[in-house]
Amino acid sequence: MFNVQDIRKDFPILSRKVNGKPLAYFDNAATSQTPQQVIDAIVDYYANYNANIHRGVHTLSQEATDLYEQARQKIQAHFNAKFSHEIILTSGATHSINLVANGFSSLLKKGDDIIVSALEHHSNIVPWQMLCERTGANLKVIPMNEDGELVMSVFDNLLSKNTKLVFLNHISNALGTINPIEYVIEKAHQVGSAVLVDGAQACPHIKPDVQALDVDFYVASAHKMCGPTGVGMLYGKEAWLNKLPPYQGGGEMIAEVTFEKTTYADLPHKFEAGTPNIAGGIVFGAAIDYMNNIGFDAIAAYEKELLDYATQKLLAIDGLKIYGTSKNKTSVISFNLENIHPYDVGTILDKLGIAVRTGHHCAQPIMDYYGIPGTIRASLAFYNTKEEIDTLVEGVKKAKMMLS
Numbered sequence: 199m200f201n202v203q204d205i206r207k208d209f210p211i212l213s214r215k216v217n218g219k220p221l222a223y224f225d226n227a228a229t230s231q232t233p234q235q236v237i238d239a240i241v242d243y244y245a246n247y248n249a250n251i252h253r254g255v256h257t258l259s260q261e262a263t264d265l266y267e268q269a270r271q272k273i274q275a276h277f278n279a280k281f282s283h284e285i286i287l288t289s290g291a292t293h294s295i296n297l298v299a300n301g302f303s304s305l306l307k308k309g310d311d312i313i314v315s316a317l318e319h320h321s322n323i324v325p326w327q328m329l330c331e332r333t334g335a336n337l338k339v340i341p342m343n344e345d346g347e348l349v350m351s352v353f354d355n356l357l358s359k360n361t362k363l364v365f366l367n368h369i370s371n372a373l374g375t376i377n378p379i380e381y382v383i384e385k386a387h388q389v390g391s392a393v394l395v396d397g398a399q400a401c402p403h404i405k406p407d408v409q410a411l412d413v414d415f416y417v418a419s420a421h422k423m424c425g426p427t428g429v430g431m432l433y434g435k436e437a438w439l440n441k442l443p444p445y446q447g448g449g450e451m452i453a454e455v456t457f458e459k460t461t462y463a464d465l466p467h468k469f470e471a472g473t474p475n476i477a478g479g480i481v482f483g484a485a486i487d488y489m490n491n492i493g494f495d496a497i498a499a500y501e502k503e504l505l506d507y508a509t510q511k512l513l514a515i516d517g518l519k520i521y522g523t524s525k526n527k528t529s530v531i532s533f534n535l536e537n538i539h540p541y542d543v544g545t546i547l548d549k550l551g552i553a554v555r556t557g558h559h560c561a562q563p564i565m566d567y568y569g570i571p572g573t574i575r576a577s578l579a580f581y582n583t584k585e586e587i588d589t590l591v592e593g594v595k596k597a598k599m600m601l602s
């Protein structure tokens with residue numbers, strides 16, 4: 199049974215005070231909080247296993263290597279990849295995306311199209327713009343509508359035999375919209391294009407099945423799913439990963455090095471140059487265990503309840519507008535108060551111990567669409583409560599009074 203009070207006991211930070219008030223943490227889309235089980239796993243690694251991996255004959259190195267590779271298998275199982283070598287451990291979603299964008303430099307030519315969605319995080323726009331500059335490929339955009347949904351009829355028309363790659367996020371970090379990635383993948387495959395899905399914002403809420411989706415690349419960050427910062431993953435279909443050239447050169451990623459020619463290691467090591475975030479990788483596995491123990495069905499059901507409750511309470515405030523009103527959305531609420539700058543509201547909320555994010559949320563094109571400088575974003579996680587939402591609503595009312 200899902201019991202939020204029991205779950206909250208796992209998160210030491212949730213009982214701290216901020217500015218003399220109990221913390222109400224609603225910035226989960228920027229980073230999630232860390233349960234004691236994950237903190238313990240970090241301590242356990244450094245206290246008992248710390249060594250460099252894949253090189254040592256000594257016991258510690260072998261144990262650390264085993265733990266690291268077990269974590270990779272855990273990640274493989276979680277995302278239902280066919281092979282563990284299809285899981286590349288990276289420093290996060292941004293690194294994963296750049297790895298693929300860099301690899302496509304050698305596969306694209308002038309006149310090719312790559313298609314991006316209007317709902318992207320900057321980390322899923324800029325690397326592709328850089329790629330287009332390098333290769334002469336064209337960047338095309340699937341537009342959004344007032345509800346914050348992608349306009350699929352335009353997408354259909356953008357597709358052609360020139361389309362080489364489509365990339366979009368699974369869930370928008372700024373608005374919470376769940377994008378129709380199944381449709382996009384199917385349509386893109388019909389014209390022979392690859393698809394990269396940025397799952398950074400989806401993985402805290404749902405458990406994607408990369409084989410069922412038939413997606414070519416899928417990326418995630420551990421720190422948005424109860425894990426540590428500085429570690430993430432790239433899933434790529436084996437055939438695609440074999441096709442892409444290595445991203446960075448260095449130790450660990452080679453088979454043989456001479457000054458005439460270097461041959462590269464097999465997957466996944468080809469893409470893992472240098473000493474990785476060993477503790478991070480191992481603890482990513484612990485975070486996945488933690489979330490699976492609670493269960494993604496229970497998480498989704500509870501977060502839906504929180505989202506509906508918060509939406510209804512916030513909309514009762516006069517002059518409050520919510521951006522991102524798709525029926526298909528997760529627990530992200532982006533909103534503004536009429537004629538009040540989001541930053542000012544965020545500052546007052548912080549004084550009350552309430553952590554929200556204000557600004558463009560690394561998604562400036564969305565803000566431009568709505569003609570606003572930014573929003574106040576409350577992103578809810580499975581450890582938030584209705585009482586905290588009441589605190590948020592009272593805080594917003596107070597901010598409105600003080601600022602208007």
Ligand SMILES: *Cc1c(COP(=O)(O)O)cnc(C)c1O
Binds near residue numbers: 289293370398430
């Ligand atoms: C957070 C986020 C990223 C970037 O993740 P990093 O961990 O900062 O690399 C990319 N895309 C989306 C949708 C995100 O929410």
